[in-house]
Amino acid sequence: MSENIAVLGLGLMGSALVGSLLAAGHRVTVWNRTPAKADPLVAEGATRADTPAQAVAAGSLVIACLLDYPSTHQVLEGTPLEGRVVANLTTGRPSEARETASWVTGRGAGYLDGGIMAVPQMIAKPGALILYSGSRTAFDRYEPALAAMAEPRFTGDDPGLAPLLDLAMLTGMYGQIAGFLEAAALVRSAGYPLGEFTASLLVPWLEAMAAQQPAWAAKIESGDHSTEVSNLEINRAGVENLVRAFHEQGVKPDLLLPLKGVIDRRAARGLAHEGLSGLVEEL
Numbered sequence: 240m241s242e243n244i245a246v247l248g249l250g251l252m253g254s255a256l257v258g259s260l261l262a263a264g265h266r267v268t269v270w271n272r273t274p275a276k277a278d279p280l281v282a283e284g285a286t287r288a289d290t291p292a293q294a295v296a297a298g299s300l301v302i303a304c305l306l307d308y309p310s311t312h313q314v315l316e317g318t319p320l321e322g323r324v325v326a327n328l329t330t331g332r333p334s335e336a337r338e339t340a341s342w343v344t345g346r347g348a349g350y351l352d353g354g355i356m357a358v359p360q361m362i363a364k365p366g367a368l369i370l371y372s373g374s375r376t377a378f379d380r381y382e383p384a385l386a387a388m389a390e391p392r393f394t395g396d397d398p399g400l401a402p403l404l405d406l407a408m409l410t411g412m413y414g415q416i417a418g419f420l421e422a423a424a425l426v427r428s429a430g431y432p433l434g435e436f437t438a439s440l441l442v443p444w445l446e447a448m449a450a451q452q453p454a455w456a457a458k459i460e461s462g463d464h465s466t467e468v469s470n471l472e473i474n475r476a477g478v479e480n481l482v483r484a485f486h487e488q489g490v491k492p493d494l495l496l497p498l499k500g501v502i503d504r505r506a507a508r509g510l511a512h513e514g515l516s517g518l519v520e521e522l
């Protein structure tokens with residue numbers, strides 16, 4: 240079904256979202272603070288609005304993709320929202336999403352918060368995912384239209400949930416990047432070809448390790464941190480050894496040291512017999 244959709248914010252991501260909605264045959268009205276960014280989208284079939292209110296008046300689904308929540312509030316302030324569904328795909332914190340949800344619903348609109356797990360080039364392609372939370376009714380009503388941008392996944396009624404899961408996924412990503420950078424510095428210190436190490440050794444190893452994570456999650460959910468794999472004492476010695484090796488190679492273990500700190504803290508509580516999953520209790 241073709242929908243009337245307003246999109247506020249035509250940065251790199253907002254423009255990609257509009258392109259996917261137009262390609263799926265929706266009628267899209269666009270607004271951007273810097274009007275010239277609408278030009279290529281108007282050429283593709285979007286309608287230009289001179290104000291956010293004009294855009295919102297033309298769309299029953301209002302997608303916001305702006306810098307941050309304060310700019311979203313600025314743009315929506317004073318704009319009649321009655322009867323609309325606002326899907327806010329701006330990145331932010333759970334508390335901001337909850338506050339924006341009550342502000343928007345208080346003005347007679349449905350609210351969905353969204354976390355975009357993709358870069359603009361991935362939009363409308365396999366692998367792109369957008370997490371949603373908030374009004375299930377609004378999600379069900381617009382799911383087919385949302386699917387034009389990326390796989391839409393509803394995560395729960397709490398509007399803060401999609402941004403929280405978005406941040407959790409980014410946390411996993413930054414942890415992996417931190418591990419890669421430390422490994423790269425160590426490998427480089429020995430003059431070994433980094434590309435070869437990464438492709439033939441590190442990536443397969445990380446993939447094998449990632450496959451263990453659902454089992455770790457089950458351990459954490461059960462609260463049982465016993466292990467038949469390797470206990471904290473062994474890992475403490477292992478990380479201690481790593482840190483010493485780094486120093487000997489003239490490399491700073493800065494990204495590794497926080498992990499060592501948490502292991503030491505857990506072991507100091509007399510819990511060195513547990514597995515690494517127990518570290519979550521220290522956070």
Ligand code: NDP
Pocket residue numbers: 248249250251252253254271272273276304305306307310313314328329330331355356357358359
């Ligand atoms: P851009 O910097 O390309 O665009 C920012 C947009 O916000 C522009 O439309 C800009 O308008 C607008 N804006 C900024 N401040 C204001 C303001 N005070 N009032 C009105 N409009 C304002 O960023 P992206 O498009 O890349 O990102 C947009 C959102 O999407 C962000 O929340 C980002 O975290 C999220 N996101 C982006 C991803 C990416 O890979 N790019 C990935 C996942 C999420 P103007 O053109 O006038 O400057």
